[in-house]
Amino acid sequence: xxxxxxxxxxxxxxxxxxxxxxxxxxxxxxxxxxxxxxxxxxxxxxxxxxxxxxxxxxxxxxxxxxxxxxxxxxxxxxxxxxxxxxxxxxxxxxxxxxxxxxxxxxxxxxxxxxxxxxxxxxxxxxxxxxxxxxxxxxxxxxxxxxxxxxxxxxxxxxxxxxxxxxxxxxxxxxxxxxxxxxxxxxxxxxxxxxxxxxxxxxxxxxxxxxxxxxxxxxxxxxxxxxxxxxxxxxxxxxxxxxxxxxxxxxxxxxxxxxxxxxxxxxxxxxxxxxxxxxxxxxxxxxxxxxxxxxxxxxxxxxxxxxxxxxxxxxxxxxxxxxxxxxxxxxxxxxxx
Amino acid sequence: xxxxxxxxxxxxxxxxxxxxxxxxxxxxxxxxxxxxxxxxxxxxxxxxxxxxxxxxxxxxxxxxxxxxxxxxxxxxxxxxxxxxxxxxxxxxxxxxxxxxxxxxxxxxxxxxxxxxxxxxxxxxxxxxxxxxxxxxxxxxxxxxxxxxxxxxxxxxxxxxxxxxxxxxxxxxxxxxxxxxxxxxxxxxxxxxxxxxxxxxxxxxxxxxxxxxxxxxxxxxxxxxxxxxxxxxxxxxxxxxxxxxxxxxxxxxxxxxxxxxxxxxxxxxxxxxxxxxxxxxxxxxxxxxxxxxxxxxxxxxxxxxxx
Numbered sequence: 001x002x003x004x005x006x007x008x009x010x011x012x013x014x015x016x017x018x019x020x021x022x023x024x025x026x027x028x029x030x031x032x033x034x035x036x037x038x039x040x041x042x043x044x045x046x047x048x049x050x051x052x053x054x055x056x057x058x059x060x061x062x063x064x065x066x067x068x069x070x071x072x073x074x075x076x077x078x079x080x081x082x083x084x085x086x087x088x089x090x091x092x093x094x095x096x097x098x099x100x101x102x103x104x105x106x107x108x109x110x111x112x113x114x115x116x117x118x119x120x121x122x123x124x125x126x127x128x129x130x131x132x133x134x135x136x137x138x139x140x141x142x143x144x145x146x147x148x149x150x151x152x153x154x155x156x157x158x159x160x161x162x163x164x165x166x167x168x169x170x171x172x173x174x175x176x177x178x179x180x181x182x183x184x185x186x187x188x189x190x191x192x193x194x195x196x197x198x199x200x201x202x203x204x205x206x207x208x209x210x211x212x213x214x215x216x217x218x219x220x221x222x223x224x225x226x227x228x229x230x231x232x233x234x235x236x237x238x239x240x241x242x243x244x245x246x247x248x249x250x251x252x253x254x255x256x257x258x259x260x261x262x263x264x265x266x267x268x269x270x271x272x273x274x275x276x277x278x279x280x281x282x283x284x285x286x287x288x289x290x291x292x293x294x295x296x297x298x299x300x301x302x303x304x305x306x307x308x309x310x311x312x313x314x315x316x317x318x319x320x321x322x323x324x325x326x327x328x329x330x331x332x333x334x335x336x
Numbered sequence: 337x338x339x340x341x342x343x344x345x346x347x348x349x350x351x352x353x354x355x356x357x358x359x360x361x362x363x364x365x366x367x368x369x370x371x372x373x374x375x376x377x378x379x380x381x382x383x384x385x386x387x388x389x390x391x392x393x394x395x396x397x398x399x400x401x402x403x404x405x406x407x408x409x410x411x412x413x414x415x416x417x418x419x420x421x422x423x424x425x426x427x428x429x430x431x432x433x434x435x436x437x438x439x440x441x442x443x444x445x446x447x448x449x450x451x452x453x454x455x456x457x458x459x460x461x462x463x464x465x466x467x468x469x470x471x472x473x474x475x476x477x478x479x480x481x482x483x484x485x486x487x488x489x490x491x492x493x494x495x496x497x498x499x500x501x502x503x504x505x506x507x508x509x510x511x512x513x514x515x516x517x518x519x520x521x522x523x524x525x526x527x528x529x530x531x532x533x534x535x536x537x538x539x540x541x542x543x544x545x546x547x548x549x550x551x552x553x554x555x556x557x558x559x560x561x562x563x564x565x566x567x568x569x570x571x572x573x574x575x576x577x578x579x580x581x582x583x584x585x586x587x588x589x590x591x592x593x594x595x596x597x598x599x600x601x602x603x604x605x606x607x608x609x610x611x612x613x614x615x616x617x618x619x620x621x622x623x624x625x626x627x628x629x630x631x632x633x634x635x636x637x638x639x640x641x642x
Binding site for chain 1: 392393499500502506507509510519520526
């Protein structure tokens with residue numbers, strides 16, 4: 001073997017060894033996804049505790065500026081009501097909120113007692129002093145937690161001892177956390193101790209697959225389904241879905257995709273079969289109505305193995321119909 | 337093939353072997369050395385050492401470089417497009433993520449195109465080139481088993497192609513798959529690489545036999561890889577069981593998109609036999625064709641036309 005051949009073998013071998021070594025370290029030594037990237041998902045995810053079962057995101061600015069929202073704008077609350085809220089809080093939803101991240105933590109008896117299970121993180125421009133003053137006026141207390149300002153409100157009217165205090169934490173200059181006092185504190189701890197959802201490889205894998213969506217939700221389906229208090233007859237018929245994601249893009253219309261990852265391939269096949277039947281039924285029902293027909297045609301089922309995906313598009317015909325319905329209802333309510 | 341195979345074994349009697357031949361020279365089994373000084377394995381290793389360098393620095397390697405460089409270039413373009421915030425590939429309005437694109441490239445480019453192409457061009461040339469260049473004499477007059485010549489050359493082909501194809505796949509993987517998805521997708525990469533290795537081995541064995549047995553092996557090889565396999569795979573029925581691609585696709589870990597043109601492809605993929613059946617058939621093909629190629633080389637009389 002000549003030296004030239006030896007060098008070639010060494011170089012190509014080195015590429016293979018480096019690549020395989022990197023992959024093996026990442027796969028088997030427990031390297032977190034956060035080590036590699038901060039690109040997947042919004043920065044607010046660092047404030048979502050690691051145990052979160054569902055994470056949702058909405059780009060409020062995109063949605064507010066969308067053509068769709070402009071079409072339905074006249075059906076929103078009157079300017080009078082909005083001004084009253086703005087005057088009290090100094091907050092104009094249309095202009096001051098950029099993004100919202102919501103998270104749901106797993107909890108027993110979630111259906112009957114959801115308190116403490118939710119956390120909302122809103123990024124935007126807030127007048128902290130004004131909000132604090134308003135809160136104190138309504139009986140809230142101000143305190144510091146890990147160097148962050150925390151407004152806590154205790155419901156004195158409630159006799160229930162399990163009732164949790166609500167809190168708003170100013171976690172960053174342009175980011176507030178809202179939820180029960182426990183969940184807001186957990187959020188601050190999640191960032192400080194770096195024990196957040198960004199370290200959840202499965203969750204982040206699903207988040208990284210979302211593209212061009214200005215609203216999405218990702219979560220562990222089994223964690224929710226087991227706590228929603230569904231009757232056993234219904235729960236036993238739900239396919240064994242382990243993860244789900246829903247992503248949508250709102251602008252002139254609405255398009256999106258719902259994905260589910262089941263525990264095994266048989267469950268996925270079962271779910272695909274059920275959805276195929278439902279799609280066929282929807283197409284049959286929509287036969288005579290052009291708008292609904294276009295919508296039914298836009299429903300596309302795909303996926304293989306343990307994955308099932310359903311993509312959809314709300315065509316402009318359907319939006320026209322919905323707009324017509326909404327305006328008609330408003331018109332009917334108007335004179336009353 | 338150079339006539340400078342190293343010892344042990346006596347040197348070639350006449351380095352100008354061609355001058356010994358009259359109008360035609362017959363290299364039949366009867367002319368083979370009756371007594372080999374080297375074992376089959378040692379002889380194969382010697383031929384391997386000699387052939388690897390020859391294969392790597394031949395004109396075919398430029399072709400191979402171009403073939404495996406294509407996916408790398410494509411991956412660079414996809415990466416560039418994604419860096420600008422655009423989706424490189426969409427199916428039914430859904431963005432196909434980096435690993436999805438990698439899966440499509442593994443199946444459509446590597447397993448269905450690059451592996452058969454390399455198998456055809458290298459596999460058929462293992463013996464045919466020596467016959468065409470009239471250098472087979474030098475090999476067959478060595479005191480080594482004739483079958484070892486083919487096995488050594490086959491191993492050199494395998495090493496040569498694996499050393500070029502696998503690093504290319506590795507580069508494509510790291511370009512396309514986001515690092516955050518690396519822990520969850522690495523297992524598939526290892527399966528893909530093993531599959532590519534198996535594919536190169538099986539196609540190589542089949543075409544080594546074709547090259548050893550038939551007179552126009554390249555034409556027959558191309559007809560098999562891009563005629564027979566492509567047509568039969570698209571047809572319903574049992575004929576696809578007589579292809580290599582049918583068993584390879586049963587082992588591909590990537591899910592394919594399932595609508596439009598892709599759904600037609602998926603329809604083809606649905607008849608996947610279980611993995612153990614695919615592996616059994618592929619290893620059977622490998623063993624049977626390599627054995628048959630060796631037997632052909634040992635028994636066939638190669639006629640070197642002047």
